[in-house]
Every structure is written in structure tokens, then in C-alpha cells.
Amino acid sequence: MKAAALAFGAISIVNAIARGNGAALGVSLTTEAEVELYPRSKDITVEIENEVSENPRLAQVVVRRITSILGLGTTGAHVRTKSTIPIGRGLKSSSAAANAIGLATMRAAGGLLSDEEIVIEGSKSALEAQVSITGALDDAGASYFGGIVLTNNLEGKILTRSSVDSSLQVLIYVPEAKKYTWDTPRDRMASINLLCDESFNLASGGEYWKAMIINGLAYSAALDISPKPAIDALAAGALAAGLSGKGPSIAAISVAEKTDKIRELWSSYPGTVISTQPNNTKAHFLT
Structure with missing residues (x-):
């Protein structure tokens, strides 16, 4: 029960922290996640390449939420991530990690969730893991779908999505x-x-x-x-x-x-x- 997935970085157009409404633009920086599930275990271990001191809490929450939704109950896992997105610099590394881990977990579990469900669960995981103030749905949406995404983070709604001139x-x-x-x-x-x-x-x-x-x-x-x-x-x-x-x-x-x-x-x-x-x-x- 192993799978891997990739999600992208993003930058802010409108930061949602102050008012709850946000907009973000996907960029071509990437995070890759590999998830291996262990149904007979309850431990979730996390390996973040080149960032061993980073808190594994977000990855653990994402795996638990996705496996719970898919009806697997308590499930252990080992999560490995590597990224070209600098962590802790405002470039949506947490959103990209949540999206990639969520996708890989779903695939490893043999389940099926919609794109929007993956994004929403990543946003909720960011809140639960306390790595986001609003859930950063705008960042998560731009990371997952690409282009420019506008959201109401307080209501958990993606409002609009649009592509961007790739020559920029x-x-x-x-x-x-x-x-x-x-x-x-x-x-x-x-x-x-x-x-x-x-x-x-x-x-x-x-x-x-x-x-x-x-x-x-x-x-x-x-x-x-x-x-x-x-x-x-x-x-x-x-x-x-x-x-x-x-x-x-x-x-x-x-x-x-x-x-x-x-x-x-x-x-x-x-x-x-x-x-x-x-x-x-x-x-x-x-x-």
C-alpha cells in the first residue's frame, strides 16, 4: 500500500489572514510525497528531506484524516517528502505538502475522493495542525489546481479559478x-x-x-x-x-x-x- 504524488507551490495575490478572503497564484515549484500505509500499525512516521527539524504534525494529520474518511480506521504510515519550496518563507510549502500527502494517501489506500475534497481536507488539516490561521484554502487551491484561485476561507469555499499566461x-x-x-x-x-x-x-x-x-x-x-x-x-x-x-x-x-x-x-x-x-x-x- 504505497503511492506517490506531486503538488505545486504558490504565491499570494491577496493574503486571507486579515479578512478571510484570499487569492493565490500557483507556481512551478514542487513538493513530492510518498506514503506507505501499514494497516496493522498506528504510528505515522514522517521523513522531510533536508528539513529534519521540521514539525511532522501536518503530515500526520493529513494521513489520519484521509484514511478516516476512506473508512480505514486507525492506520499507520511512513511519509517521505522532498521539495523545491523553501519552508517557512511564505511560499505555501504547507499547502503543497498537504495536497501531495493527501493525494498519495488516497492512492495508497485504494480510495477515491474528488479534487476539491482533497483540497478541503488539506485545508482542515492545516488548521488542526496549527500551521495556518484561516486554513489557507486559497493557497491550497492554487497549489492543487494551478492558476489563480480566489476563496472565502472562513466559509471553506473556492469562488473562482482561472489560468495564467505561462510566458510570464x-x-x-x-x-x-x-x-x-x-x-x-x-x-x-x-x-x-x-x-x-x-x-x-x-x-x-x-x-x-x-x-x-x-x-x-x-x-x-x-x-x-x-x-x-x-x-x-x-x-x-x-x-x-x-x-x-x-x-x-x-x-x-x-x-x-x-x-x-x-x-x-x-x-x-x-x-x-x-x-x-x-x-x-x-x-x-x-x-
Whole structure:
């Protein structure tokens, strides 16, 4: 009873923490998960490649929820994951892991759940494991379905899905320090409610890049994270740039001709720069 699956990373267009409405864009960074089930055991062990100190709780919750829904009862498992998504940088590593683990668990169990059920269970698992404040349904949806996904996280509803021009480029400035969801000062979120509402209204009307800029500036201010790399990217011709999630990473959307200038400006900051593309491909099985 073994299977493997792959899901994708994502970046924020509208962070849902303040108001519960969110929008995210899938990107071509990946997380692979292999799940082997042991029906006669109750232990779930987790192996996270190159991140041995990370908490295994999310993976354990996903396996338990999926096997329970499929009627397997108490089931042991060994979960292995590997990823090109930096953990703790606002790039939806938890959503990608939950999606990949959920898919692989379903396949290993020989069960059948809809795409939306997998995404919803991953979102609920993130809440239960306390790696998300709202369940991050927007992030989970973009990670699983690709493209741009708008959601009402408080009601657990996917509102719209749309594809993105695959010729666009995504640059991500990744600072050296990690920043986890539980470090987010939620008491400061009320100060940006109006800006978050405006961002979501713009995204709902298809003005995704304007929404991303306003959202990024608002959350940078609320979380006391410098927006300078985003401003640099916009000055260099990016279509949009802003903080992703609770940070500290900053993402920029650009045509190919502008990426060298953005990368040059970002090279002066400590950390790394990732080059990737929008993703319109759905999460899928590997075995």
C-alpha cells in the first residue's frame, strides 16, 4: 500500500489572514510525497528531506484524516517528502505538502475522493495542525489546481479559478530567515482591513496584479517587513510585486525581458533569488 504524488507551490495575490478572503497564484515549484500505509500499525512516521527539524504534525494529520474518511480506521504510515519550496518563507510549502500527502494517501489506500475534497481536507488539516490561521484554502487551491484561485476561507469555499499566461516569469526573493505562521502578530491585522478589502475586490474583478501590489504593501507595513525589494522590482518594470503570505519572501511577476534587471537589483540583498513560472497544471500522482 504505497503511492506517490506531486503538488505545486504558490504565491499570494491577496493574503486571507486579515479578512478571510484570499487569492493565490500557483507556481512551478514542487513538493513530492510518498506514503506507505501499514494497516496493522498506528504510528505515522514522517521523513522531510533536508528539513529534519521540521514539525511532522501536518503530515500526520493529513494521513489520519484521509484514511478516516476512506473508512480505514486507525492506520499507520511512513511519509517521505522532498521539495523545491523553501519552508517557512511564505511560499505555501504547507499547502503543497498537504495536497501531495493527501493525494498519495488516497492512492495508497485504494480510495477515491474528488479534487476539491482533497483540497478541503488539506485545508482542515492545516488548521488542526496549527500551521495556518484561516486554513489557507486559497493557497491550497492554487497549489492543487494551478492558476489563480480566489476563496472565502472562513466559509471553506473556492469562488473562482482561472489560468495564467505561462510566458510570464515569477521571481522570488527569499531572505535567509524563516517566518512561521504562529509568529504572525494577528492583533495588527485589523489596521489593514480596508486595504485587504480593496485588494480582494480588485482580484475579484480580474485586476490581479494591482491587487498583489496593494496587498503586499499593506502586509509589509502590518508585519514590519521592508517593501524595498518589491519597490525595486516595480521600478525595474515588474507587472506586480509584493510580500507573499506572512513573508518574508517577496514575489514579482514580470515579462521575460525585465527579469535580469530585477534579479540584478535583488542580488544586493542577503538571501537567494528563485526563478520560476506560473503553474496551470493540477497536482497529480507519480505512482
